[in-house]
Amino acid sequence: MLDSPSATERLQAVQAFYAFPEWGLPLIRKSLDEGGIGIEPWRAVMLLGMIGEQKDISRILGIIQNNPQLPRPEVWEGAMERLYWKYRMPPKTALKIKELNLKKTRNTELKEGFQLSAASIEFQLQNPSQQTLLVQPHFDFWIGKPEAPPAKRWVQVPAGKTVRVRVPMMFRVPLGRGKIRVDVRIRELGLGQNLLHQTAFLAL
Incomplete structure (x- = not known):
């Protein structure tokens, strides 16, 4: 019924899931x-965002990370956000970023006045609070820049744990400059402001 062309039947199906979550x-x-019960994945995840439990946040996140071409990505992220804020408690201690650095992974190539280097930005996110956080790193480059914008990804930082983040990129830097400047901003799911902002000059 969730796939029915009738809006009335779709509403009745949703109401049934609400009324009997232990069944739904x-x-x-x-x-x-696994698939196979006749519900489009984006419709299923929409319902999961409405009646799901805290453990379903990791389920949705895993599907998003493993399927970058999901149809209706805004529905998947919205369902994850809804569940996240349903269970989120204000953390008493702030998230920390540590050991921000750049590691070159391939020798530099020279091309038309620029040096091209395959490298990765690496850092640790330390969460001393009792609240698992779901965050997304954002990068702004002022000296040198990547050949393509880094893919956006959500990072789950469990309570009391430290997570290592590695973001591979191909950098394009004018000849004569041995460093790039990067602003790293960490944003929490569902919030407009930054949890963290750190600027660094990284040797290439």
Whole structure:
């Protein structure tokens, strides 16, 4: 009924999942994990965002990370955000960024007045709070720049844990400059402001 062309039938189906979550949740999870019960994945995840549990945040995140071409990506992220804020408690201690550096992974090539280097920006996110955080790194480059914008990705930082983040890029830097300047901003899912902002000059 969720795929019915009738708006009335779709509403009735949603109401049934709301009324009997102990029956509906296993079906939704099975649909996302295995398929085969006749629900489009984006419709299933929309319902999961409405009636799901805290453990379903990791399920949705895993599907997003493993399937970059998901249809209706805004629905997937919206479902994850809804569940995240349903269970989120204000952290008493702030997230920290540590050991920000750049590691070259391939020798420099010279091309038309620029040096091209395959490298990765690496850092650690330390979460001393009791709240698992779901964040996304953003990068701004002022000296040198990547050949293509880095792919956006969500990072789950468990409570009391440290997570290492590695973002590979191909950098294009004018000849004669041995460093790039990067601003790293860490944003939490569902918030407009930055949790962290750190500027660094990284040797290439």
